[in-house]
Amino acid sequence: GQQLNQSPQSMFIQEGEDVSMNCTSSSIFNTWLWYKQDPGEGPVLLIALYKAGELTSNGRLTAQFGITRKDSFLNISASIPSDVGIYFCAGRNFGNEKLTFGTGTRLTIIP
Amino acid sequence: DADVTQTPRNRITKTGKRIMLECSQTKGHDRMYWYRQDPGLGLRLIYYSFDVKDINKGEISDGYSVSRQAQAKFSLSLESAIPNQTALYFCATSDPGQETEAFFGQGTRLTVV
Numbered sequence: 001g002q003q004l005n006q007s008p009q010s011m012f013i014q015e016g017e018d019v020s021m022n023c024t025s026s027s028i029f030n031t032w033l034w035y036k037q038d039p040g041e042g043p044v045l046l047i048a049l050y051k052a053g054e055l056t057s058n059g060r061l062t063a064q065f066g067i068t069r070k071d072s073f074l075n076i077s078a079s080i081p082s083d084v085g086i087y088f089c090a091g092r093n094f095g096n097e098k099l100t101f102g103t104g105t106r107l108t109i110i111p
Numbered sequence: 112d113a114d115v116t117q118t119p120r121n122r123i124t125k126t127g128k129r130i131m132l133e134c135s136q137t138k139g140h141d142r143m144y145w146y147r148q149d150p151g152l153g154l155r156l157i158y159y160s161f162d163v164k165d166i167n168k169g170e171i172s173d174g175y176s177v178s179r180q181a182q183a184k185f186s187l188s189l190e191s192a193i194p195n196q197t198a199l200y201f202c203a204t205s206d207p208g209q210e211t212e213a214f215f216g217q218g219t220r221l222t223v224v
Contacts, residue, residue, distance in 0.1 A: 042215030101154040
């Protein structure tokens, strides 16, 4: 089955640093979603993107729907301890009812 | 109370045993899904259902079966558990009106020994 390539796989940063991660696909998507999974919990939706080129923010988080429709980016500014977790991208193709998930980026904040 | 509830939260079972994971939701959504999460592989779809009489295989359905007993309930069964089915399992729901959002349960950690 198709999976999205998400990078980096893991990040170790200091509190206050900015974070960038991305997701790429071999096929076009008409929707991109970004989720965060806290330890011991299920993923929670952070940002949804519906148009190529769209840039959407949610507090310190900003995500972009790539112009080619084959990629998406998530940035976190001024990281704080509660940002720790696994971030997943997910995409949906035209005419497909199901989401395809990325492999996840694990974010760790170094004291 | 959680909108999507999974039981049990943790389970250890022996190889060859039959086990059922249950999911119930109070969101009133028609669409329900079962995913499996393994380290480094993200979330992979096992089965999904768009209404009570609709069952569809996902990308990794072998070794699993499901039952949609009601709009609010969707259970996943492992007929004869094997060790490589050790994973974290998530149930999710979505609303066709919103299409793209999926709401996840808290997960069931299954260990097959």
